[in-house]
Amino acid sequence: MKDLGAVRRGLACGELDGILEHLQYGNPADARQRVEEVLDGFQRTFGVGEEIPVALCSAPGRTEICGNHTDHQHGRVLAAAVNLDFLACAAPNGTNTIRFQSQGWPMVEVELDTLEPKQDERESTAALVRGMAAQAAQRGYPVAGFDVYAVSDVLPGSGLSSSAACEVLLGVIENHLFCSDELDPVVIAQMGQKAENVFFGKPSGLMDQTASSVGGAVAIDFADPSSPVVRSMTVDLTKEGYALCIIDSGASHADLTAEYAAVPQEMGAVAAFFGKTVLREVKETDVLKELPQLRRAVGDRAVLRALHFFDDDKRVGQQADALEKGDFDAFLDLVNQSGRSSWELLQDITPAGAVNEQAMAVALTVAERALAGRGACRVHGGGFAGTIQAFVPLDSLKEFQTQVEAVLGTGSCHVLSIRPVGGTVLWG
Structure with a gap:
C-alpha cells in the first residue's frame, strides 16, 4: 500500500481520474x-499522519432488473451495480479491534476476541463487521484490527x-489488507450473505451481494444456492440512449412483514403440493395440468404467484440474451413484461385491502404515462412499497x-446508471 500523502498527491495530479470516471462518479x-x-x-477520525499506508476502496449499490421474488425459489435473477456506492479509506491499526466510521453515524468498534455471532449485535452494523471478519478468518486468513472511514450515497430505503x-x-x-486479494467477487458475495444471515439475522438471498461485488449486469442462477452460476454482461445505458431512474413512491415498508412473508409461503405451498420444497423443482407443465x-x-x-415465477424465471435468460446481442428494444419489452407480471400475477404492488393508499400503483401509472410508449418501468425489489424502476x-x-x-x-426521481465495476480497490 502507498501512504495517505501519496494518495493525496496522486489525486491532485489526476492519477485517479481514470478509475473515478470508470466508476461513473460524474463531474471530475x-x-x-x-x-x-x-x-x-x-x-x-483516527488521528494519523500523512505517512500511514492506506487503501481506498469502493462497493456499489445494486438494482434488480428481472426475477421479482424468484431467488427464494432457487430461480434466476438479473441485477446490476449502480453508480452509487460506499467509498472508504482503510488501514491496519495494529490492534485486535476493527473501528468502522460511516460518515454521520456513531463509530462501530468490534473486538475480534470472538468471531461467533453475538445476540446483542443482531440487526446492527457491528454484526456485519464481525460477520465479514469471521468469514475471512474461517478461510484461513490472518484478519486483524483495522480502521475504516466511509461515506455513502446509496439511497436509504x-x-x-x-x-x-x-x-x-x-x-x-x-x-486487500489480509488475503492478498485472493478472494474472487462471488466468494466475497457469499461471505456477505452469510454475515447478513447468521450474524445480522436477516434471511436474505445472494442477489444483492453478487450484483454489488461483481459489477455490471449479472444474471444469477440459484438452482444450487451454495454455488450460484453468474453470467456477466456489460451494459452502457448512455450508449443505448437511456437513463436508469429509481423513483420513490412515497409509501413506507412499515407493517408490511406479513405481505412479504406471504409470497414465499404461497409459492412454497404450490411446490409442496407436488412434494417439492421450492418452485424451481416443479415443472410448469405439471402446474398447468393440475x-x-x-x-x-x-x-x-398462490397459483398466480407460481405462474409469475415460471414466467419471470424464463425472462431472466431472455433479457440476458438480449443485452448480449445488443437488442435493447427486446430488453425493454421484457422489462415491461416483467413489470406487468409482478402487478397482475405476483400482486406485489398494492397491499391486500388497501383502498385509499396505493402509492406503488400510482407511481407506475404516472411513470407509464410520462414514458408515452417509450422505455420501460416496473416494480423495484420486494414491492408493496418503496421504489419503482424506469428506463427513460x-x-x-x-x-x-x-x-x-x-x-x-x-x-x-433519482437518475442513475449501471456501473461496470463491482467492489474494487481504487488505490492501495
Whole structure:
C-alpha cells in the first residue's frame, strides 16, 4: 500500500481520474472532492499522519432488473451495480479491534476476541463487521484490527441495498489488507450473505451481494444456492440512449412483514403440493395440468404467484440474451413484461385491502404515462412499497422527471446508471 500523502498527491495530479470516471462518479471535480472528504475524514477520525499506508476502496449499490421474488425459489435473477456506492479509506491499526466510521453515524468498534455471532449485535452494523471478519478468518486468513472511514450515497430505503454494499466494502478491504486479494467477487458475495444471515439475522438471498461485488449486469442462477452460476454482461445505458431512474413512491415498508412473508409461503405451498420444497423443482407443465386441484388446495393467489415465477424465471435468460446481442428494444419489452407480471400475477404492488393508499400503483401509472410508449418501468425489489424502476430515453429525461415529480414530489426521481465495476480497490 502507498501512504495517505501519496494518495493525496496522486489525486491532485489526476492519477485517479481514470478509475473515478470508470466508476461513473460524474463531474471530475466533484469526484476528487468526494475522495478528499474520505481522506480528511479518515485522518481526522483516527488521528494519523500523512505517512500511514492506506487503501481506498469502493462497493456499489445494486438494482434488480428481472426475477421479482424468484431467488427464494432457487430461480434466476438479473441485477446490476449502480453508480452509487460506499467509498472508504482503510488501514491496519495494529490492534485486535476493527473501528468502522460511516460518515454521520456513531463509530462501530468490534473486538475480534470472538468471531461467533453475538445476540446483542443482531440487526446492527457491528454484526456485519464481525460477520465479514469471521468469514475471512474461517478461510484461513490472518484478519486483524483495522480502521475504516466511509461515506455513502446509496439511497436509504430505496431498494438499492446499502447493507450489501457495506458487506462487500468490508470484504474488499479485508481481501486487500489480509488475503492478498485472493478472494474472487462471488466468494466475497457469499461471505456477505452469510454475515447478513447468521450474524445480522436477516434471511436474505445472494442477489444483492453478487450484483454489488461483481459489477455490471449479472444474471444469477440459484438452482444450487451454495454455488450460484453468474453470467456477466456489460451494459452502457448512455450508449443505448437511456437513463436508469429509481423513483420513490412515497409509501413506507412499515407493517408490511406479513405481505412479504406471504409470497414465499404461497409459492412454497404450490411446490409442496407436488412434494417439492421450492418452485424451481416443479415443472410448469405439471402446474398447468393440475390447476383445478391446485386452486382448491392452495388458493388462486398462490397459483398466480407460481405462474409469475415460471414466467419471470424464463425472462431472466431472455433479457440476458438480449443485452448480449445488443437488442435493447427486446430488453425493454421484457422489462415491461416483467413489470406487468409482478402487478397482475405476483400482486406485489398494492397491499391486500388497501383502498385509499396505493402509492406503488400510482407511481407506475404516472411513470407509464410520462414514458408515452417509450422505455420501460416496473416494480423495484420486494414491492408493496418503496421504489419503482424506469428506463427513460435521454431525450425525454427532463420532461419525465418533471411529470413524475409533479405527482410524487421534488427529488423523488433519482437518475442513475449501471456501473461496470463491482467492489474494487481504487488505490492501495
